[in-house]
Amino acid sequence: MSGRVDFVFSPILPSLPFIREGKAVALGVSTSKRASALPDVPTTLEAGFANSEYNFWVGMFVPAKTSRDVVERLHRETVKVLQSPDIQAKLSSFGADPMLMQPTEFDTYVRNEIAANETLVKAAGLAAK
Numbered sequence: 001m002s003g004r005v006d007f008v009f010s011p012i013l014p015s016l017p018f019i020r021e022g023k024a025v026a027l028g029v030s031t032s033k034r035a036s037a038l039p040d041v042p043t044t045l046e047a048g049f050a051n052s053e054y055n056f057w058v059g060m061f062v063p064a065k066t067s068r069d070v071v072e073r074l075h076r077e078t079v080k081v082l083q084s085p086d087i088q089a090k091l092s093s094f095g096a097d098p099m100l101m102q103p104t105e106f107d108t109y110v111r112n113e114i115a116a117n118e119t120l121v122k123a124a125g126l127a128a129k
Contacts, residue, residue: 011056012037012095030054037095057099057113059106071103 007027012035018024019038026041032053034043044052060078062071081087082098091098101109 016095031056031097033097035095036092036097055099059110068103075103 009030012029015024015026016037019026026038028042028044028047028049029035029038030044030052032043032045032055034041034046060074062074079100082091082100
């Protein structure tokens with residue numbers, strides 16, 4: 001905002017007020033589809049940047065030995081909440097678009113995310129100290 005930075009990568013939530021006020025211009029979103037809060041802003045893939053998809057996500061986790069019945073019930077109840085108009089409106093105001101998945105789909109998604117991020121960390125030469 002001070003004019004000292006040419007561009008920045010940022011999650012939508014902290015950037016949205018500046019974009020809406022015209023203080024910043026959104027060039028692209030890294031999500032797999034356009035953000036509902038910024039429908040006219042292309043994805044980085046649409047803008048021609050191959051392999052640039054990166055979704056910021058939040059998920060619900062339970063201990064590994066939790067029964068599938070409990071997991072399924074938590075999933076059903078969570079979906080109900082996320083589909084309520086009040087919650088949808090609140091999430092939309094934050095620029096958040098729920099990625100509803102079945103529990104087994106989420107298991108696979110998390111494994112794939114871990115593998116992809118591990119590849120990025122290795123390619124960047126990063127290591128924990």
